[in-house]
Amino acid sequence: MNKDAIKICVKLPAVPKTVYETMLDPSIICFWRAPKDMECTLHEFQPFVGGWIRISLTYLDDTQVGKTGEHTDTYHGRFMELKPYEKIVEELQFESEEESLKNRMTLTFLLEEIEEGTKLTVIHEGLPESISMKDNELGWLEALEQLRDILL
Numbered sequence: 001m002n003k004d005a006i007k008i009c010v011k012l013p014a015v016p017k018t019v020y021e022t023m024l025d026p027s028i029i030c031f032w033r034a035p036k037d038m039e040c041t042l043h044e045f046q047p048f049v050g051g052w053i054r055i056s057l058t059y060l061d062d063t064q065v066g067k068t069g070e071h072t073d074t075y076h077g078r079f080m081e082l083k084p085y086e087k088i089v090e091e092l093q094f095e096s097e098e099e100s101l102k103n104r105m106t107l108t109f110l111l112e113e114i115e116e117g118t119k120l121t122v123i124h125e126g127l128p129e130s131i132s133m134k135d136n137e138l139g140w141l142e143a144l145e146q147l148r149d150i151l152l
Contacts, residue, residue, distance in 0.1 A: 004125065004126055004127045004128075004129070005123060005124060005125040005126070005127065006122075006123070006124050006127070006133055006136055006137045006140065007121065007122070007123050007124075008121070008122045008137065008140050008141060008144065009119060009120070009121045009122075010119075010120050010122075010141075010144045010148065011114065011116050011117060011118070011119055011120075012117050012118045012119075012120050012147065012148055012151050013116065013117045013148065013151050013152055014117050014118060014151040015113060015117060015118060016085040016086065016111040016112070016113050016118045017084075017085045018118075018151065019111055019117075019118045019120060019147075019151065020084060020085045020086075020088070020111055022147070022150060022151060023088060023109065023147070024047040024082075024088070026042060026045040026047070028150060029042055029045060029055075030042050030055075031146060031150060032143055032144075032146040032147040032149075032150055033055065033143055034057050034139075034143060034146075035057075035138070035139035035142040035143060036142045036146070037059060037060050037061060037064075037142075038057040038058060038059055038060065038073075038139075039057070039058045039060060040055060040056070040057055041055065041056040041057075041058070042054075042055055043055065043056065043074075043076075044076070046079070047079060047082065048079060048082065049079055049080065049081065049082055050078055050079065051078065051079045052076065052077075052078060053076065053077050053078065053079065053090060053092070054074070054075070054076040054077075055074070055075060055076075056072050056073070056074040057072065057073045057074075058071055058072045058073075059071045059072070073094065074094070074095040075092045075093060075094050075095065075105075076092070076093060076095060077090050077091045077092035077093055077104075077105075078090070078091055080106075085111060086110070086111055086112075087108070087109065087110055087111065088108070088109040089106065089107070089108050089109075090106070090107040090108075091104055091105070091106055091107075092104070092105045092106075092107055093105065094128070098130075100128055100129065100130050101128045101130065101131075102128075103126055103128055104126055105124065105125060105126035105127060105128075106123075106124075106125045106126055107122070107123070107124050107125075108121075108122070108123040108125070109121070109122055110123070117151075120144070120147075122140055122144065124136065124140065
C-alpha cells in the first residue's frame, strides 16, 4: 500500500448483500458517509459503472476551514467498478482552487462474508499530501461507525 493511502477494516452486523445495497442507497448515504463533525449534502449519485458521485461535507464547527469553500469540502468522481456484494471502486477528486488538493483519489470498498456478518475493508489511495492521514482515518472510522449503527 502506498504512503498516501489508508486502509481500515471493520466488522459489520449484516450480510454483504445488505451492506452493499445500503452503501449504494442514495437515501441513506448522507447518514453514514461523513464524520460526526460534518454535515453531508448529496448533489449527484449514480451508482452504476461510469456514474457520477458528488458530495459536499460541511463542518459543523465554523472554525474549521474547508478545502472547497469556507467550511466545506466538496468532491466529485465516478464509480469505476461495482461488483455486487463484493466490491465498490470510486475515483474521486476534491473541488478546490488549491492545486495540491486536485489529484485523483481511489476509494475501494471490499466486502467479505464472515460469521458475524461482513468484513468491510476501505482503502483510500492518492490522498493529497496536505491532508492529515490520521484525520482522514479518524473520519473514516466515524463514518463506518455510523454505517454499523444503520445496519443494526
